[in-house]
Amino acid sequence: MTQTQANDAPLVLAVPSKGRLQENATAFFGRAGLSFVQARGQREYRGQIAGLGGAEVAYLSASEIVAQLSSGAAHLGITGEDLVREQVADADASMVLLAPLGFGQANVVVAVPQAWIDVRTMADLDDVAATMRARHGRKLRVATKYVNLTRRFFASHGLADYRIVESLGATEGAPAAGTAEIVVDITTTGATLTANALKVLDDGVILASEANLVASVRAPWGKQARDAAAAILSRIAAEEEARSVREVRAVLNAVSPQRLGEIAHRLGARLPFGTAGSDGVVTLHCPRKAVFPLVEELSKAGADDITVRALDYVFRRSNPLIERLLARI
Ligand SMILES: Nc1ncnc2c1ncn2[C@@H]1O[C@H](COP(=O)(O)OP(=O)(O)OP(=O)(O)O)[C@@H](O)[C@H]1O
Ligand SMILES: O=P(O)(O)OC[C@H]1O[C@H](OP(=O)(O)OP(=O)(O)O)[C@H](O)[C@@H]1O
Ligand SMILES: [Mg+2]
Known part of the structure; x- marks a missing residue:
């Protein structure tokens, strides 16, 4: 793409197409007078904003939205802060978290078996890991899909004797299944942790996340995209101020x-x-x-x-x- 074409590119607004954030995100834009038209029906993954030119809507999963904002393929998007912090090493260099949106709240937490009565803090967990290593020559296994958040958090607590077992779903089941001793996962009501006889460590909240309106610094911000962003953001801000x-x-x-x-x-x-x-x-x-x-x-x-x-x-x-x-x- 030439520089001129890039500068004229329409704004790409990335909207969750499935999962927990989809309904709330659509309602959020709806309140701001931004409704989406999917020209070729529900299966079309690109759409338009009714009555607003210079913008395209991309329907993506919450984690794909982070990838596109980070690379600059999308200008604006809604996604969870947990995914931003997990997927992008220096998120504040490539993106701007413009506003938390008051939905999609979830904590990324360190959870251990409830049966570990004496283990309440990260320091206690460090003792457990050291003992496992010394007595059994094994490393504490942590099941998670939040690999980077886990590494950073454990390092900040000086905990090094562990091994990550990457999990792509049903993470909380790992201890019972015997594939890991503890988990790092997201929780909202705590019901899934309780159902799996797990408890959150007292100082084990890695991140309190919610859905955010996020802008990409790397996207091609030409006149068309800037004008569309100004129109979109002014409606969102006008609705927020009115509330x-x-x-x-x-x-x-x-x-x-x-x-x-x-x-x-x-x-x-x-x-x-x-x-x-x-x-x-x-x-x-x-x-x-x-x-x-x-x-x-x-x-x-x-x-x-x-x-x-x-x-x-x-x-x-x-x-x-x-x-x-x-x-x-
Ligand atoms: N109770 C919750 N469990 C999981 N995610 C939540 C919850 N509440 C809010 N979220 C937010 O929604 C985001 C997307 O979660 P969602 O479950 O929709 O997708 P996913 O888990 O990435 O994909 P999928 O479940 O379809 O494999 C999370 O990263 C988080 O920011
Ligand atoms: O604290 P709670 O309110 O019980 O919610 C937490 C659960 O919800 C999410 O799973 P989800 O249903 O999105 O399934 P997934 O693991 O396939 O993403 C998350 O991974 C936890 O398992
Ligand atoms: Mg999920």
């Missing part, structure tokens, strides 16, 4: 702009359309938690009717998502 604020409206004739500005400032509210016009109506956007204190302040200042409502979107000239991205590309 975090309430609109408060009141008629305030007897209040000076200074006093109003001072009240707004104190409660973290904004006056997006300025202080009152000739009709005396003021509009404030205030953090959800500050709604009732603000209403009280406005009443004290002489407001009569005060209305409060939720908003669908709050679009602003800039937003934290696009700023975070532009700082890196």
Whole structure:
């Protein structure tokens, strides 16, 4: 591909096509007014965003999304932080985690048999590993698909007498099956660990992960891709901001702009359309938690009717998502 072609390339948005993240990711984009059209039906793995040009949607597995963001084949994507940290050695050099999304929460943990009553910490585990090595000449076996996260975490705890048994599924079953003594795996409710008579070490949480909106630093960020990213991120940010604020409206004739500005400032509210016009109506956007204190302040200042409502979107000239991205590309 020539430089010019690369610079004109459309933005590629990578979206989970299956598994735990798929439904939540689609709902997340839906709330931001981004719906996907799959031109040739469900089996087509490329799609478009309705009403938004310059972007293609790639339907991939959560782990393939990490690979494509890392190589620069995709510009933006949703995936789990656990997969980012596991699959990419220096993730912060090739990607930007723009925002955690509040779903797909899971901890990557070190879990040992519940029967190991005296083993509660990584230091205890180190003792077990050393004893196994000395007495039986065998290394502690750790079943996991998180090979890199395990190596880094064990090294940071000075634990070296172990061997990784790579597992591609049903990892928690390894101790009972006799293929490993302990496991490193992801857990959400803890039900799978309990069902397999395993417990998490007190200091055994390697990473608290959730789904993230991730941008690639290496993707070809030409004008088309930048424009599409700005449109996508502004909708996402507008929806997020709308969820975090309430609109408060009141008629305030007897209040000076200074006093109003001072009240707004104190409660973290904004006056997006300025202080009152000739009709005396003021509009404030205030953090959800500050709604009732603000209403009280406005009443004290002489407001009569005060209305409060939720908003669908709050679009602003800039937003934290696009700023975070532009700082890196
Ligand atoms: N309870 C959970 N178990 C596993 N993953 C979870 C859980 N909750 C959230 N996730 C997140 O979802 C990501 C993808 O998990 P998912 O199970 O959908 O795919 P996978 O395990 O990579 O593939 P598959 O299960 O289809 O082989 C995980 O890496 C993690 O970030
Ligand atoms: O703590 P819990 O709520 O019990 O969830 C944890 C389990 O869920 C995941 O498996 P998944 O169902 O994705 O199957 P997989 O191992 O084939 O990916 C994960 O690998 C654990 O086994
Ligand atoms: Mg899974």
